[in-house]
């Protein structure tokens with residue numbers, strides 16, 4: 476039974492939401508977390524290796540992108556634990572040279588490597604962050620591709636992970652069935668529950684309104700097979716009141732929630748709300764190599780090539796069951812028939828292309844020119860400015876593949892200009908939508924946004940560790 480009143484209501488249970496839940500609960504407050512997705516245990520992740528679970532573990536914006544053309548597709552996880560359930564377990568600090576060259580003019584003065592360092596340490600300890608020794612075979616092939624690009628071996632190293640006793644099976648992106656990946660559901664959330672927080676799964680917040688000396692959050696139930704999780708109308712709504720509310724639904728859902736609530740809150744400077752969203756410059760490319768790559772051995776992501784003073788990194792990727800079958804359907808010369816997505820044939824596809832398929836991704840600084848608006852029903856529509864450019868490393872990477880005699884895949888970006896990102900950032904930027912110190916929505920005391928949507932720019936490395944460190948920092952001020 477979800478109570479009608481609480482001290483704090485938190486919307487979303489990913490990196491931002493779980494940390495807020497723990498710290499508020501530890502300070503003695505009654506905390507209720509509303510989470511749109513389901514609760515999953517490690518045993519459940521035995522089942523999610525079946526690709527039919529993708530629609531229960533993932534949310535895509537826009538949801539119908541396979542039918543409707545969209546300039547960029549944003550993919551995120553959902554469930555108690557948020558995207559941490561399906562993330563690759565990579566937890567990298569933003570490198571100092573990225574701060575110096577690109578971020579210092581974009582981030583408020585409250586944020587710098589020195590000012591975040593203490594909070595990075597708290598999260599790193601909690602999630603057992605370390606640099607693993609094992610280099611999977613495909614990462615060694617990536618090393619050679621990077622050397623061919625003239626990036627040299629001094630720029631290569633294993634990615635930092637939050638994992639304990641990894642079996643190197645690579646299925647991190649469908650939930651870790653061994654419980655090795657340190658997601659929120661294994662770390663912050665049990666501690667938050669131990670400290671008294673309530674997690675209400677399958678509850679989607681639709682809008683928030685100012686009420687008495689706090690806020691009322693209106694929400695609806697979602698079902699375990701609810702493919703319409705994006706939709707905001709057509710269900711009876713329930714509500715819960717709290718003096719403090721934390722929106723931690725991630726980007727782009729947090730800005731969308733504020734857009735739907737705008738007329739019901741105190742006026743706030745909203746010109747940047749839903750604007751300046753970055754896809755962290757994500758762009759993956761696959762190639763069928765001349766040699767065995769053993770795609771399926773090793774962590775979902777394992778190695779990074781980064782060059783001091785450059786605004787990109789290159790990483791290897793293995794994302795079963797989605798990787799080869801969905802992303803590269805029929806776009807290699809050597810593949811005659813498009814692969815099947817489901818069942819035995821799907822498994823066969825993965826097996827056939829697994830041996831020599833190398834997928835690398837460029838993650839880089841972009842200009843943050845994605846924005847969202849709401850359709851008349853309140854659903855999210857995504858737009859990308861025509862000036863959006865991708866890193867020129869993408870073409871250099873393809874050239875290196877070709878020089879190695881590989882069959883280079885044609886991506887959606889090459890065919891239609893469509894991009895995908897798993898690292899959306901921004902939409903409720905600190906300094907323009909929320910206060911940098913408290914992450915409170917300007918002019919709305921007690922209403923905070925604590926997730927990737929407050930970050931003012933791309934981070935070049937994956938953003939999770941920074942989202943978590945920012946959450947720890949702000950919780951030290953507002954709990």
Ligand SMILES: Cc1cc2nc3c(=O)[nH]c(=O)nc-3n(C[C@H](O)[C@H](O)[C@H](O)COP(=O)(O)OP(=O)(O)OC[C@H]3O[C@@H](n4cnc5c(N)ncnc54)[C@H](O)[C@@H]3O)c2cc1C
Pocket residue numbers: 486487488489490491492509510511512550551552553554555556557558559561562563564565566567648678679680681723724725726728732776897898899925926927928936937938939940942
């Ligand atoms: C496949 C994949 C792999 C990734 N791997 C990495 C990695 O290895 N390293 C890295 O740094 N980053 C990685 N990322 C990105 C990273 O996971 C995100 O940047 C991070 O999770 C953002 O945290 P957050 O707190 O903003 O939101 P999330 O973790 O996305 O949590 C938001 C939660 O809010 C819930 N929610 C949304 N709307 C509502 C609503 N209206 N009502 C109730 N609940 C709601 C969602 O269901 C979700 O559970 C990956 C992303 C994906 C998709």
